[in-house]
Amino acid sequence: MAEAEAVSSISCSGHGKAFLDGLVLHGKPVCECNMCYGGNDCSQLLPDCMVDADSGDPTFLEPFWMKNAASSAIVVAGWHRMSYDFSDGSLISEELKAHIRKIHASVGNAITDGKYIIFGAGATHLLNAAVHALSSNNASSSPAKVVASIPYYPVYKEQTEFFKSEDYKFNGDTSMWKNDTSNSTFIELVTSPNNPDGDMKKAILQGQFVKTIHDLAYYWPHFTPITAPADEDLMIFTLSKLTGHAGSRFGWAIIKDEAVYKRMLTYMDFSTYGVSRETQLRVLKLLKVALSGNGRAMYEFGYNTMKNRWTKLSKVLSQSKTFSTQKLKPQYCSFSQQIRTPSPGTFPVQISAFASLKCDTSVLEDRSCYEVLEEANITGREGSLFGADNHHVRLSLVRSEDDFDLLLRQINKLVSVESHDKRVATTSTGLGQNYGSTVMECCGNISLNLRMELETLNYNGLYTITKNMCFYYKPCIYSSASQTPFTANSSVRTTKRFRRPYAPPGGFGDPVEASRKLRRDRRDHTAIPWLIRVSLEFVPTSAKFQVALYSIAK
Structure with a gap:
């Protein structure tokens, strides 16, 4: 215990942690840094880091457990539960089973009375055990059809196809089979709240050949309103979404039918021979903490954290006409x-x-x-993995505070670029002649040379913007009102080449002749579309500087 406390006291600047079983350097544990942080003490924010919003790692509850570190700690003696079985010959702790019933009763999200409970190494393990149990007594000669409503959790498809069982096969979207009359056996996977969109799903298929698995991993008060206790034939829950302890790999199924329960139990015996005793002991301790006091502290912390994150995200996206998220109806909890x-x-x-x-x-x-999003250094989970279109991406909001802050920062940049481009375009079209003349008088033919260089490079289908060129014009670009130089910011890129997306009517012709033509006619607007694109996309300076650059072309 003293050793663990010593390790936990190592400073990692609030952006990482040292662990008793973690990395060791020169005989001492070292900090394991959060995403996009580095250095010996995790104090360095790494530039241009890819933000991971793909993983559903539920570390947003970590601060709650740090606050309750003492009450949630366990000490496992070397002699603890060395046997394969408990004293009654089972692989399941009866005390833990009783606390699972208590946690559901206190929240009111599931009815467990008169039902069987089985443990597994997380919900993924239990899902396949359930599919196996429901398909193994299939009366049909063809494999049972496993289906789920789009958008569905990708593991349903991936895991079903991975095992290549003769008893079942993944058959896609549930809605495709609503009018089926073949008497085929169906196993419908219903996720509520749904992953990825949080929608409260219900079973679609009905009939004597339809069997349903209800994945209720997120049906807890910190993720969704609890509208009524679920009372389904087969329900699956997981510790990772209840307390955030994904690494403990623990889940449970609540089953009504004894025959299905026994088939799932057999599957567990052959696949893992039960969940480790140390895991069951830890889960028991965590549930006791969750039930302590008025039994609401953990849920209130989780709900307030998620509410705060959604408030911030909604505020940013409210300024965008390009990016939006799902809309969920308010419900009584x-x-x-x-x-x-x-x-x-x-x-x-x-x-x-x-x-x-x-x-x-x-x-x-x-x-x-x-x-x-990837171009903006954000990695999400693409919609096609959920059976949806490529217009959607799932972004995880359950990771650490550092992770969410980085995600919000990148989304804010995306929205800022969108609104910034609109402001510049609007302002540019309203420029007065006096403003443009002031800049032209200051810069003389330099502005014309810029247009010629762009025109010449465009002849080969490419154009180049260099940092030096941008700063070369900086001294002579002034506001007619204040005569103060506009300064390009440090994000102006060094020499980079981009393929052209547009050519003026008739093409560019000979580059030398194009340059001569521009010298003869300073009012030629052939290059203006190029300069607008360059100023908005590849010279990311202040709005005023971009407006001035546009007015030079005019």
Whole structure:
């Protein structure tokens, strides 16, 4: 215990942690830094770091458990539970099972009375055990059809196809089979709240040949309103979404039918021979903390954290016409005994583990939304993995505070560029002749030379903008009102070549002749579309500097 406390006291600047079983350098544990942080003490923010919003690692609850470190700690003696089985011959702790029933009763999200409970190494393990159990007594000669409604959790498809079982096969979107009359056996996977969009899903298929698995991993008060206790034949939950302890690999299924329970139990015996005793001991301790006091502290912390994140994200996206997220209806939560709606004057707040971000077609061109975000150093989970279109990307909001702050910063940049470009374009079209003349008088033929250089390079289908060229013009670009130089910021790129997306009618012709033509006719606007594109995309300076640059071309 003393050793663990010594390791936990190592300073990692609030952007990482040292662990008892972590990395060791020169005999001492070292800091394991959060995403995009580095250095011996994790104090260095790494530039141009790719922000990971793909993983659903639920570390947003870590501050709660740090606050409750003492009450949630366990000490495992060397002799603890060395046997394969518990004293009753089972692989399941009866005390832990009783606490699972208590946690559901206290929250009111599932009915466990008169039902069987089985443990697994996370929800993924239990999902395949359930599919196996429901398909193994299939009366049909063909494999059972495993289906899920789009957008669905990708693991449903990936895991089902991975095992290549003769008893079942993944058959895509549930809606495709609503009018099926073949008497085939169906296993419908229903996720509620849904991953990725938080929608409260219900089973679609009905009939004697339909069996349903309800994945209720996110049906907890910190992710969604608890509208009523679920009372389904087969329900699956996971510790990772309840307390955030994904690394403990623990989940449980609540099963009504004894035959299904026994088949799942057999699957568990052959696949892992139960969940480790140390894991079960830790889970028991965590549930006791969650139930302590009024049994609400953990959920209130989680809900307030998620609400705060959604408020910030909604505020940023409210300024965008290009990016948007799913809209969830406010509902009455029996746990909090209130309808979760925003306070007057605030942005609409919805609570979901993930933001299903949609990119407008205007920004996609020939790219997917995933590629648009990737260019902005954001990695999400692309919509096609959920069976959806490429306009959507799932962004995880359940990671650490550092991770969310970095994600929000990058999204803010995306939205800022969008609104910034619109402001510059609007201002440019309204420039007066006097303003343009002031700049022309200051810069003389330098502005004309810039246009010629762009024109000449465009002849070969490429154009080049250099940092030196941008700063070369800086001394002579003034505001007619203040006569103060506009300064290009440090983000102006060094020499870089871009393929042209546009050619003027009739093409560019001979580059030398084009240059001569520009010298003869200073009012020629052939290069203006190029200069607008350059000023908006590849010379990311202040709005005033870009307006001045545009007025030079005019």
